[in-house]
Amino acid sequence: MANTQALNSRELIDLIAERISRNSDWRDGFSELLNHISSRLATPTCFIRLYHYISNHYLDLVSTHSDENNLVVDAVFRQLAEDRTPVALPAEYADYLVDGPQYSVVGIPFIKNDEYLGGLVLAGNNGAGVRASHFHELLAISPYLIPLFESAVLQEILLSNYLEAVETLAVALEAKDFYTRGHSNMVTAYAVAIARKMNLGPRMIQAVEVGAMMHDIGKIGVPDEILKKPGGLTREEFEIVMRHPVIGEEILKPMKHPLFDIPRQIVRWHHERLDGKGYPDGLQGDEIPFPARITFVADAYDAMTSERPYRAGMPMELAFAELRKNAGTQFEPEIVEILYNLMMPTAGEISAAGASGKGEKKK
Ligand SMILES: [Fe+2]
Incomplete structure (x- = not known):
């Protein structure tokens, strides 16, 4: 028929x-x-x-x-x-x-x-x-x-216009926050690599890319003297910094395209910990959307390993020791291991190298 x-x-x-x-x-x-x-x-x-x-x-x-x-x-x-x-x-x-x-x-x-x-x-x-x-x-x-x-x-075309607006915002943040210049790009590179390794679909990978690029956009709303303060922050100052996920979500609200649903989640929840002690909402475990859990690990890794004017970057081995120590309480253990295998493939499992198309060594 x-x-x-x-x-x-x-x-x-x-x-x-x-x-x-x-x-x-x-x-x-x-x-x-x-x-x-x-x-x-x-x-x-x-x-x-x-x-x-x-x-x-x-x-x-x-x-x-x-x-x-x-x-x-x-x-x-x-x-x-x-x-x-x-x-x-x-x-x-x-x-x-x-x-x-x-x-x-x-x-x-x-x-x-x-x-x-x-x-x-x-x-x-x-x-x-x-x-x-x-x-x-x-x-x-x-x-x-x-x-x-x-x-x-x-x-x-509409989507690419939105993405251009997003890139403009990310550049605006980096112009304001000189010390973290390049941080958004690195977090995005790590988050996308993790998402690919998890075999997520093309739309989800794109959403992770946009969300990771935007994750700290709310820092536009944090005063310069706090953002650029080289030493430790007072309790009051830290509370102001802790508002950036909520400010960021507000900034993304006018982006009505469905592609921005996941980035909004990443922006709001990229500081949530598995044990519920993160911010701004204290979500626990699976309550935290996994794209936000991916970005949390990527963000922490880059924050530890990148150089700042007032301190050297931490060696990769030490950064992973720190991530692993806090896996299960702060970070998703599986995501930490995926990043470890991506960054240190020779130390990682052989199967990880095979899955990335680099080929396996014959025993
Ligand atoms: Fe952040």
């Missing part, structure tokens, strides 16, 4: 459009679209790439096959962006002519108001090509797909 349905079914397009606008991630909607096209046209592999036309680059590839790395497909996408006209590469083998004319690869560009929004590419393999009739069917429905591409590309 379903396979007799015309490809240009309004219901399908409406469904995907709804997915793309409702979902914070357009990849899911396009994945569904590709699966439908692939089964309807019996085409081995389908690919979609969106094009960020403000900064002129392609975004992630969405395809029916994971880890698809095809040089011809890449070349077709490049040609679509340059020429903005459909591409059809003829099949090389006579067998392909059994079902009428066939192509090895076809590509369709999507354009609105003179802006290139991305392309759809179908590729044959293992003796199966893309039938010319199917290519023409896709060309016929492609105008109906333009709003989907436009909606997803605008979503990405």
Whole structure:
């Protein structure tokens, strides 16, 4: 029943459009679209790439096959962006002519108001090509797909505008707080490396990246004389510093994009301890969202190992001894060990090196 349905079914397009606008991630909607096209046209592999036309680059590839790395497909996408006209590469083998004319690869560009929004590419393999009739069917429905591409590309452009605003804020903080210049970048690098090692999805890794970059943004609201005081703080001064997670969350409140839900959690809870003795809310254990637990470890590690004008950085071994001593009370033990294996892979478990693609030593 379903396979007799015309490809240009309004219901399908409406469904995907709804997915793309409702979902914070357009990849899911396009994945569904590709699966439908692939089964309807019996085409081995389908690919979609969106094009960020403000900064002129392609975004992630969405395809029916994971880890698809095809040089011809890449070349077709490049040609679509340059020429903005459909591409059809003829099949090389006579067998392909059994079902009428066939192509090895076809590509369709999507354009609105003179802006290139991305392309759809179908590729044959293992003796199966893309039938010319199917290519023409896709060309016929492609105008109906333009709003989907436009909606997803605008979503990405909006997101990158938000991210630029975030970077501006982070730079503003570093300009104010000279002594921690570079700290946000280091914490972000550690937190993202940990998130990758935990096999989190691309959206979550991006959220951790934004949250870690912003984690101390609330320090914009802490007076300079306290922030820049080289020695110890009085109890009153420390209480003022302890307000920075709440101030930071307030700063991020106007960021309505769903990507900022996790960063807001990181900003508010990156000083919460597993034993409930952290601040500002005294959350315990699993009450603390794990992206905040990741950032807490990354933050503590960088604070200990980085140099300050008034003291040298602590050696890595001592910093890890400190993190391990406080694992279970302050820090999540698993996250401490992941960072340890990342920073000191030769001392870490062999399996960690294997998982990072560096290969295992044979015994
Ligand atoms: Fe902080």
